[in-house]
Amino acid sequence: MTLDAEPMTAPASRADCEALDRADPLAPLRDRFEIADGLIYLDGNSLGAMPKDASARAHDVVTREWGRDLIKSWNSAGWFDLPVRLGDKLAPLIGADAGEVIVCDSTSQNLFKVLSAAVAMRAERSELILEGSNFPTNNYIAEGVAAATGGRVSVRLCEKDEIAGAISDKTVAVAITHVHYKTGHIHDMAAISARAHEAGALAIWDLCHSAGAMPVDLNACNADFAVGCTYKYLNGGPGSPAFLFAAARHQGQTLQPVTGWWGHAAPFDFEPGYRPQADIRQFLIGTQPILSMALVETGLDIHLAADIGAIRAKSMALTDLFIRLVEERCAGHGFALASPREAAARGSQVSFAHADGYPIMRALIAAGVIGDFRAPDTVRFGFTPLYVRYVDIWDAVDRLALIMDGDIWRQEEYHARDAVT
Amino acid sequence: MTLDAEPMTAPASRADCEALDRADPLAPLRDRFEIADGLIYLDGNSLGAMPKDASARAHDVVTREWGRDLIKSWNSAGWFDLPVRLGDKLAPLIGADAGEVIVCDSTSQNLFKVLSAAVAMRAERSELILEGSNFPTNNYIAEGVAAATGGRVSVRLCEKDEIAGAISDKTVAVAITHVHYKTGHIHDMAAISARAHEAGALAIWDLCHSAGAMPVDLNACNADFAVGCTYKYLNGGPGSPAFLFAAARHQGQTLQPVTGWWGHAAPFDFEPGYRPQADIRQFLIGTQPILSMALVETGLDIHLAADIGAIRAKSMALTDLFIRLVEERCAGHGFALASPREAAARGSQVSFAHADGYPIMRALIAAGVIGDFRAPDTVRFGFTPLYVRYVDIWDAVDRLALIMDGDIWRQEEYHARDAVT
Numbered sequence: 001m002t003l004d005a006e007p008m009t010a011p012a013s014r015a016d017c018e019a020l021d022r023a024d025p026l027a028p029l030r031d032r033f034e035i036a037d038g039l040i041y042l043d044g045n046s047l048g049a050m051p052k053d054a055s056a057r058a059h060d061v062v063t064r065e066w067g068r069d070l071i072k073s074w075n076s077a078g079w080f081d082l083p084v085r086l087g088d089k090l091a092p093l094i095g096a097d098a099g100e101v102i103v104c105d106s107t108s109q110n111l112f113k114v115l116s117a118a119v120a121m122r123a124e125r126s127e128l129i130l131e132g133s134n135f136p137t138n139n140y141i142a143e144g145v146a147a148a149t150g151g152r153v154s155v156r157l158c159e160k161d162e163i164a165g166a167i168s169d170k171t172v173a174v175a176i177t178h179v180h181y182k183t184g185h186i187h188d189m190a191a192i193s194a195r196a197h198e199a200g201a202l203a204i205w206d207l208c209h210s211a212g213a214m215p216v217d218l219n220a221c222n223a224d225f226a227v228g229c230t231y232k233y234l235n236g237g238p239g240s241p242a243f244l245f246a247a248a249r250h251q252g253q254t255l256q257p258v259t260g261w262w263g264h265a266a267p268f269d270f271e272p273g274y275r276p277q278a279d280i281r282q283f284l285i286g287t288q289p290i291l292s293m294a295l296v297e298t299g300l301d302i303h304l305a306a307d308i309g310a311i312r313a314k315s316m317a318l319t320d321l322f323i324r325l326v327e328e329r330c331a332g333h334g335f336a337l338a339s340p341r342e343a344a345a346r347g348s349q350v351s352f353a354h355a356d357g358y359p360i361m362r363a364l365i366a367a368g369v370i371g372d373f374r375a376p377d378t379v380r381f382g383f384t385p386l387y388v389r390y391v392d393i394w395d396a397v398d399r400l401a402l403i404m405d406g407d408i409w410r411q412e413e414y415h416a417r418d419a420v421t
Numbered sequence: 422m423t424l425d426a427e428p429m430t431a432p433a434s435r436a437d438c439e440a441l442d443r444a445d446p447l448a449p450l451r452d453r454f455e456i457a458d459g460l461i462y463l464d465g466n467s468l469g470a471m472p473k474d475a476s477a478r479a480h481d482v483v484t485r486e487w488g489r490d491l492i493k494s495w496n497s498a499g500w501f502d503l504p505v506r507l508g509d510k511l512a513p514l515i516g517a518d519a520g521e522v523i524v525c526d527s528t529s530q531n532l533f534k535v536l537s538a539a540v541a542m543r544a545e546r547s548e549l550i551l552e553g554s555n556f557p558t559n560n561y562i563a564e565g566v567a568a569a570t571g572g573r574v575s576v577r578l579c580e581k582d583e584i585a586g587a588i589s590d591k592t593v594a595v596a597i598t599h600v601h602y603k604t605g606h607i608h609d610m611a612a613i614s615a616r617a618h619e620a621g622a623l624a625i626w627d628l629c630h631s632a633g634a635m636p637v638d639l640n641a642c643n644a645d646f647a648v649g650c651t652y653k654y655l656n657g658g659p660g661s662p663a664f665l666f667a668a669a670r671h672q673g674q675t676l677q678p679v680t681g682w683w684g685h686a687a688p689f690d691f692e693p694g695y696r697p698q699a700d701i702r703q704f705l706i707g708t709q710p711i712l713s714m715a716l717v718e719t720g721l722d723i724h725l726a727a728d729i730g731a732i733r734a735k736s737m738a739l740t741d742l743f744i745r746l747v748e749e750r751c752a753g754h755g756f757a758l759a760s761p762r763e764a765a766a767r768g769s770q771v772s773f774a775h776a777d778g779y780p781i782m783r784a785l786i787a788a789g790v791i792g793d794f795r796a797p798d799t800v801r802f803g804f805t806p807l808y809v810r811y812v813d814i815w816d817a818v819d820r821l822a823l824i825m826d827g828d829i830w831r832q833e834e835y836h837a838r839d840a841v842t
Contacts (some may be wrong), residue, residue, distance in 0.1 A: 032486070034488040035488070047487075047495075050487050052482055063471070066658055067455040067475075067476070070471075108681030108682065109704045109706055112681075112706075137682035144678045144680035145678075160498045201569030210468075229708070238495075239714070240712075262529075270556075272560065274564045285527060286529030287660045289531075290660040
C-alpha cells in the first residue's frame with residue numbers, strides 16, 4: 001500500500017469525508033473487523049475491535065486443538081512456541097528484531113520483570129524515574145520493585161517537561177509510557193533514551209498506546225526494554241497477553257526474578273536448580289493462557305497487511321479532523337482541548353476537558369458513539385485507522401453537537417455513575 | 422448423588438467393568454465432555470478434556486461480549502469480577518470460604534506471590550522448605566524468591582519422609598505439592614500444616630494434582646496459602662488461569678510484591694500511590710486474559726454438579742483396577758509400580774517405572790491410549806473420574822498387554838524423541 005504524502009484538503013462536508021474514505025488505502029481492512037451497523041467505536045485505545053477471523057480461530061483452538069488433539073497440541077499446534085512466534089510477528093511493528101520480543105502475561109507483570117532486571121543491572125544506583133500522571137499501574141509496580149530493594153531504590157515521579165532534567169548518575173532507569181494514556185502526548189523516545197544512556201541509565205518504554213498506532217523504532221533509539229499490551233490498537237481481545245521486549249545485548253546478561261520453568265534453559269529436563277535461558281525466553285514464567293494467546297495472532301495478521309506509515313498518516317488526519325469539527329460545531333459549549341494541538345505531538349487519540357464530561361460521554365454512548373471518560377473531567381476518543389472512517393468522525397461530531405445543542409446530556413439518566421469504564 | 426461405600430467386587434472381565442459403569446453415579450457427566458470415539462484419555466492430570474459447553478461459551482465471549490458489546494463488557498459481562506466470582510465457585514472444591522480464592526495468572530506466578538508474602542511475614546526466619554523431587558517450577562520460583570531476599574532466606578529441599586523433621590524455628594514456610602506430580606503420593610496436609618504451625622511457620626499448598634480430583638479441606642488444616650492450576654482435573658482449557666487461596670486471617674495483613682492496579686483498593690480512582698486491597702484482590706496484578714478465564718467456568722460447573730466423595734471413591738477404584746490389571750496382564754514385562762500401592766495414599770494417577778517407558782508410551786499413544794512419559798523411566802496415567810470409565814481401564818490394559826506381548830513397542834518408529842510431552 002502506498003501513502004499519499006500530499007496534505008489533504010480539510011473536508012468541509014460529509015461528502016468530502018466519503019471521498020476521503022474512498023481514497024483511503026486502509027479502507028479495505030475495515031471489513032476484517034466486526035463493527036455493528038451504526039456504531040462509531042472510538043474506544044479502540046481501550047479495547048480494540050474484534051477481527052472477524054477471531055471467531056473461527058477461537059473455535060478451532062477450542063474444538064480441534066484442545067477438544068480433539070488434547071495434550072499433543074502443545075507440540076502439534078505449536079502452543080509452546082506461541083510466545084516467541086507471536087513476539088517475532090509483533091517485532092517489526094515496534095522496531096525490534098526477531099528474538100527480541102515475547103508475548104506473555106500482563107503489561108504490569110512484564111513491567112515488574114524488566115524494572116526488577118534494571119534494578120539488578122544498575123546495582124549502585126538509586127532512582128527509577130516515571131511519569132507521575134501516567135496510567136497508575138506503572139507507578140504502582142515501580143513502587144513494589146523499589147520496596148523489594150529494601151530502601152536502596154526509590155521512585156521519582158516527574159511530569160513530562162521535568163524528565164530529561166531529572167536523569168542523573170543516580171538513575172537506574174527511565175520508564176515512560178510512549179504515548180500518554182489520557183492526553184495522547186507523544187514522548188520523544190529517541191531524545192529521552194539518549195539522555196538516559198548518556199547518564200548511564202536504562203531506557204524502558206511502555207508502548208500500550210503506541211504499538212500498532214504509529215511507527216515505533218525501539219532499536220533505532222537503542223531502547224533497553226519495553227512492554228505493552230495487545231488488546232488496544234493490536235486487537236488481540238479482552239486481556240490478551242502483553243508483550244515484552246529485551247534488547248538482544250541484554251539477553252543472557254540479566255535475570256528477571258520470577259524464575260519459573262518456562263524461563264529455564266531446559267524446561268523439560270526437570271533439572272533440580274534454575275538455569276536461565278540465555279535468550280528472550282528467560283522472561284517467561286509459567287504456562288500461558290493459550291486461547292487468549294492464540295487470538296493475538298488474528299489482530300497481528302491484519303497489521304502485517306497494513307502499512308504503518310499509512311496508519312500514522314490517517315491517524316493524524318482523523319484526529320485533526322475531529323479536533324477541528326468539535327471546536328467548530330461545539331463552540332461555546334465548554335470543551336477545552338486536552339491533547340496536543342499539533343498532530344506530530346499526538347498519538348491516535350484526542351481528549352477534551354469538560355466539567356460535565358461524564359454525562360456528556362454517557363449521552364454520546366447512548367447515541368452510538370463509544371468513547372470513554374477519565375476522571376475528573378476528560379472525555380477521551382481513540383481512533384484506530386484500520387476501522388475508523390472519516391465519515392465516522394463527521395457523524396460522531398454531528399451526534400455530539402446535537403447532544404450539546406439540545407442539552408440532551410442534562411437528562412437525569414446520563415448522570416448515574418455506573419456505566420462508563 | 423450418593424456414594425456407595427461398599428467395597429466393589431474386583432471386576433474380572435470387561436462385562437464386569439461395563440456393569441460398574443452402569444452403576445456409576447458419575448457416568449452421566451461423561452457426556453458433558455468431548456471425548457473422541459475409541460480414545461482412552463489418561464492424561465487429564467496434564468490437560469483435562471474439553472467440556473462440550475466450552476465451544477459455545479468461547480463463541481459467546483468472542484462474538485457477543487467482545488465483538489458486539491466491546492468495552493462495556495468489562496461491566497455488563499462481568500469481566501472485572503471474573504477472578505473473584507470464579508474463585509468463589511472454586512472455593513468449596515478445596516475447603517475454602519467465599520472470598521478466600523481468586524482465579525488469575527499462572528501457578529508459578531501465584532506461588533511467587535504467596536512465597537514472597539510468606540518471606541515478608543516471617544521476616545526473622547531463613548528457610549523455605551520444598552520437596553526436591555517436586556515438579557521443578559515450584560523450586561525454581563522459591564529460588565527466585567530467596568534470591569530476592571539478598572541471602573537472608575535459602576531454599577531447603579527435602580524428600581517426603583524428611584519434611585516434618587526439617588521444620589524448625591528457622592522455617593518461613595513449608596510449600597509442598599499436595600499430590601506428587603510423578604508418583605501420585607499424597608502428602609498429609611493436616612499433619613504437615615500442624616507441624617509447620619507448631620514451629621511458627623506457614624503452610625502453603627500446591628493443589629495442581631489434587632483440586633477437583635479428591636476432597637481437599639484447606640481450612641480444616643488451617644492452611645495459610647495455596648495455589649493450583651485449573652487446566653488439569655478442573656478442565657479449564659490449555660493454560661487457563663490458575664487459582665490462589667489466602668486464608669481470610671492473612672488478607673489485609675500482608676502484601677504481595679507485584680503491586681499492579683488490579684490489586685489496588687480503588688483501581689479506578691487512579692490514585693498516585695499504591696494502596697492495597699484489604700481482601701483477596703490484593704493478590705491480583707493486572708488485566709486478566711478474559712477468554713481463557715471465562716472457560717474455567719465450564720469446567721467448574723461440571724464439578725459443582727458432581728459429588729467429590731463419589732469422584733474420590735471412583736478414582737481409588739479406577740487406579741486400583743489399573744494397577745491390578747497391569748500387574749496381572751503385563752507380568753514379566755518389567756513394569757515396577759512407582760506409585761503408592763495403597764489407594765488412600767495415592768492421588769488420581771498411577772505411574773510405573775520401566776526402562777523402555779518412552780517407546781512403550783509412544784506405542785500406547787499410537788494405539789489410542791493417551792498417557793505421558795516423565796524422564797528418565799516413568800510412564801504416567803491420570804484418571805479423571807468425570808469421564809474415565811471402568812471399561813476404559815480394561816481396554817487400556819488390553820492394548821498395553823498387546824503392545825508388550827507382541828513386542829510392538831520395539832518398532833523403530835516409537836523410539837524417536839520428539840512426540841511425547
